[in-house]
Amino acid sequence: MLRVVLLFLTAALATAAAQPGSKNATKPNILFIVADDLGWNDVGWHNPDVKTPVLDQLANEGVILNQSYVNYVCTPSRTAFMTGYFPYHVGSQHTVFFPQQAQGIPSKFPFLPEKLKQLGYATHMVGKWHLGFCNWNYTPTYRGFDSFYGYYNGAEDYYTHVVANGLDLRDDKDVVKTKSGQYGTYFFTDRVVDIVEKHPADTPLFMYLPYQNVHQPLQVPKRFEDMYASVQDENRRKLLGMVSALDEAVGNVTMAMKKAGLWDNTLVIFTTDNGGWISASGNNYPLRGGKVTLWEGGTRGVAFAHGKMLQKTGYTNNEMIHAVDWFPTILAAAGGTADEAIDGVSQLDTIMSGQPSPRTEFVYNIDDEFPTKQGAIRVGDYKLIEGYAGKPDGWILPPNLAGSQLDSGDPVIGTWLFNLKDDPTEHHNHAGSMPDKLKEMRAKLHLTLVHLYPQSNLYPCFLFRRPHRAPQLGGLHAGQAAPNVR
Numbered sequence: 100m101l102r103v104v105l106l107f108l109t110a111a112l113a114t115a116a117a118q119p120g121s122k123n124a125t126k127p128n129i130l131f132i133v134a135d136d137l138g139w140n141d142v143g144w145h146n147p148d149v150k151t152p153v154l155d156q157l158a159n160e161g162v163i164l165n166q167s168y169v170n171y172v173c174t175p176s177r178t179a180f181m182t183g184y185f186p187y188h189v190g191s192q193h194t195v196f197f198p199q200q201a202q203g204i205p206s207k208f209p210f211l212p213e214k215l216k217q218l219g220y221a222t223h224m225v226g227k228w229h230l231g232f233c234n235w236n237y238t239p240t241y242r243g244f245d246s247f248y249g250y251y252n253g254a255e256d257y258y259t260h261v262v263a264n265g266l267d268l269r270d271d272k273d274v275v276k277t278k279s280g281q282y283g284t285y286f287f288t289d290r291v292v293d294i295v296e297k298h299p300a301d302t303p304l305f306m307y308l309p310y311q312n313v314h315q316p317l318q319v320p321k322r323f324e325d326m327y328a329s330v331q332d333e334n335r336r337k338l339l340g341m342v343s344a345l346d347e348a349v350g351n352v353t354m355a356m357k358k359a360g361l362w363d364n365t366l367v368i369f370t371t372d373n374g375g376w377i378s379a380s381g382n383n384y385p386l387r388g389g390k391v392t393l394w395e396g397g398t399r400g401v402a403f404a405h406g407k408m409l410q411k412t413g414y415t416n417n418e419m420i421h422a423v424d425w426f427p428t429i430l431a432a433a434g435g436t437a438d439e440a441i442d443g444v445s446q447l448d449t450i451m452s453g454q455p456s457p458r459t460e461f462v463y464n465i466d467d468e469f470p471t472k473q474g475a476i477r478v479g480d481y482k483l484i485e486g487y488a489g490k491p492d493g494w495i496l497p498p499n500l501a502g503s504q505l506d507s508g509d510p511v512i513g514t515w516l517f518n519l520k521d522d523p524t525e526h527h528n529h530a531g532s533m534p535d536k537l538k539e540m541r542a543k544l545h546l547t548l549v550h551l552y553p554q555s556n557l558y559p560c561f562l563f564r565r566p567h568r569a570p571q572l573g574g575l576h577a578g579q580a581a582p583n584v585r
Contacts, residue, residue: 119366119408119432119447126219126303126433127408128365130352131425133180133309134345134401135173135227135253136390138375139383140497141313141342142401146382148497150326150343153350154403157367161405162450163415168477169373169400169422171464171489172391173229173253176372176422177309181230181242182208183426183441187465194391194471196231198252198263203231204242209438211426212243215305218435221245223294225287226309229253240271244307247271248290257283257311257318282320283311288348292355303433304361308352309372312345315379319344335497338380363407366432368425370402382497387507387525392489393463393475395525410452418449418456419477462547472512476544480520483540487512494524516540 119127143151144158170176174195175186182204186192189208196202204210212222224244231237232251239247248270255262258280268275278286291308298304323340330336349369356362374397375381376390388394402420427437427445437443448454463475463484473486490511493504509515509528516530516537530537 119406119434119451125364127406128304128356128361129215129220129306129429129432130356130365130367131180131305131307131429132349132367132369133177133226133307134369134371135309135311135314136373136376136379136381137313137342137345137371137401138381138389139386139396139399139401141338141375141382145401146497149339151346153346153353154369157349157353157369157405158403159413161367161403161409161412162453164370164402164404164420164450165415165417167370167400167402167420168398168461168463169371171373171393171397173227173314173372175464177228177230178204179422179443180425181210181212183211183423183437183443184208185423185442185462187462188442191230192464192466193468195253196229198265198267201233203233203237206236210242211429212305212307214243214430214435214437215433216243216245218303218430218433220303220305220433221298222305222307223247223291224307224309225249225290225294226307227253227311227314228309235272238272246294249287249309250311254314254316255283255311256316282318282344284344284348287311288351291352295352295355295359295361298359298361300360305429305433310345310348312348313338313341313375313381315376317341317379323347332380334380335382366404366406366408368402368404368429370422370425371400373397374400377491377495382495384496385494385524387494388489388492389495392492393473393484394488394492395519395523397489398463404450409450414453416449416453418446418453419458419461420446420449420456421458421461423461424458460543462544465547474544474547476540476547477519478540478543480518481536481540482515482517482519482525483537483544484515485513485541485544488515 140146141149143149143155170186172195174191178186178189178191182189189204215222222244223246224239226249228239228251235241250267252262252267255267260266260268260278268278317334317337319337319340323344324336326343327336327339356365374383374389383389383396386396386399388396390397423443424446427443428447430437431445431447444457449456460478465474471487475484491505492507495503514530515528517525
């Protein structure tokens with residue numbers, strides 16, 4: 100009997116030692132992959148016409164996150180990933196940081212890699228930043244990354260690596276001038292492989308890999324475009340080729356990690372930063388709208404988790420997760436604890452074993468600046484939008500617009516109340532038929548407003564006072580991080 104008890108205890112201890120977040124655990128490597136503008140209907144596990152065998156296998160062998168929410172455009176989502184705060188608490192909720200804007204995320208908000216370094220991690224980033232570069236203190240290697248290889252802005256050319264008439268490609272702080280004519284996805288992946296191959300086995304690795312694909316401009320090597328020769332629409336054909344190029348890149352990264360002996364102890368988190376951009380041939384069908392809108396097509400993102408440490412796999416998880424939750428979730432997996440002041444909550448138990456999400460609500464956005472004066476909140480199954488929800492707001496079919504409804508006929512500014520459990524595609528507005536629920540949801544959203552701006556008595560939310568904005572730091576100066584170096 101004693102022998103049986105000892106065997107049981109030994110097995111239990113071994114199991115505990117293998118769990119991310121355990122004080123006795125070997126810290127897992129963490130691979131955090133962010134796709135850019137990847138639509139709900141632009142992955143193989145939602146659309147069999149899309150060729151993503153690597154991502155499909157990782158998703159199907161892991162856990163597909165079916166209620167994983169992001170922000171409506173790039174900079175706000177990346178803010179959420181790196182800080183664990185809703186962008187309206189940080190000052191980055193209004194569209195994106197443009198090259199000519201001297202903006203950054205205030206340094207009082209610690210970034211995820213800073214926290215992971217305190218836990219003994221090597222931290223590396225390859226890809227798109229889009230969180231400010233007007234001063235070196237706002238760039239990746241000053242926000243916790245041991246190394247950075249990538250670009251500061253968004254929407255840059257995949258071959259010239261130019262945006263806003265300036266070369267935007269950095270190796271740490273140094274401008275890279277030798278990659279003109281080379282497809283960015285290729286050499287970004289090469290850099291990740293090089294980091295993996297040189298990584299010391301006794302140090303846990305955090306690799307943040309925000310790929311350029313599939314953001315416009317629509318550019319891809321011909322061999323990927325040719326995979327979709329039957330697609331008549333040229334732009335859609337290129338977009339799908341870019342998705343498959345991303346899939347191949349992820350495959351090369353995973354292969355390198357396997358060869359280096361890192362894979363078996365690696366937690367993979369994959370997410371888009373927002374929905375597909377309809378004007379750039381992204382697709383979110385059957386969800387409504389897309390990037391730059393508060394409809395589900397702009398904010399409900401494709402995502403999954405994968406790793407041999409997951410206790411429940413091979414299923415679709417319908418628990419509520421938001422972009423702000425990845426910060427505390429990754430910290431928990433690494434054995435750390437996030438500051439209680441942040442907006443995010445750890446979803447580690449949710450993705451590890453399918454436990455109920457600790458999140459029951461979130462705010463999509465609050466903003467009072469033209470053209471996005473808006474506020475939106477999800478509480479349980481219900482969603483309220485007030486103000487500007489975004490256009491196009493219809494339901495668009497791939498690969499072209501045949502049979503699609505680009506415009507729902509709703510006004511640009513209004514009030515919408517949906518039951519997303521019964522109506523995930525947002526066809527039925529209950530704002531006029533459920534006055535008690537509308538009042539309850541407005542009160543919830545108004546509480547958030549009052550918390551932000553105690554002096555404000557303006558209501559509804561699209562009349563909000565001007566929110567706190569990220570610092571305006573003046574013009575770019577010599578020695579600062581402007582990327583317009585030829």
